[in-house]
Amino acid sequence: MKFRYKKFSKDVLRPIIPVVIEHDGNSVGYQVLVDSGSDSCIFDADLCEILGVDLERGERHDVSGISGQPEPYYVHDVTLWVGGRPCETRVGFKMDMGRFGHGVVGQKGFFDRFVVKFDLSKEEIELKERA
Numbered sequence: 001m002k003f004r005y006k007k008f009s010k011d012v013l014r015p016i017i018p019v020v021i022e023h024d025g026n027s028v029g030y031q032v033l034v035d036s037g038s039d040s041c042i043f044d045a046d047l048c049e050i051l052g053v054d055l056e057r058g059e060r061h062d063v064s065g066i067s068g069q070p071e072p073y074y075v076h077d078v079t080l081w082v083g084g085r086p087c088e089t090r091v092g093f094k095m096d097m098g099r100f101g102h103g104v105v106g107q108k109g110f111f112d113r114f115v116v117k118f119d120l121s122k123e124e125i126e127l128k129e130r131a
Helices: 047-051 107-111
Strands: 002-004 006-009 012-014 016-023 026-034 042-044 059-064 070-082 085-094 103-105 114-119 124-129
Touching (some): 016 047, 026 047, 059 085, 085 107
Parallel strands (some): 026 103, 042 085
Antiparallel strands (some): 006 012, 016 070, 042 103, 059 070, 114 124
């Protein structure tokens, strides 16, 4: 399946794709940055209310961003719909991710499920499901 890079300005393109997150029969559309430098998938904790997820009942982990200060996120099992196909995976939910306007999909939970090809010259991301 192929997705177009998202254009933010003439000079700024990012590999951001649409997904649908599903949990216990609830679902929500969301935009995610496909980030090979991210260890995990982390989404905005505000989505928990829509999805019926009890945030702090998840497995707690910490992540350090640019500031270097550790911040908690909570991991839960979800179904991630990518290109109309379901993918059972584990994602973290973190407060204040909304300020970025999108979540992040990384090594655990995404790159271990898909072979990812970035083609900046074509402004295209190609995903192939792993067997």
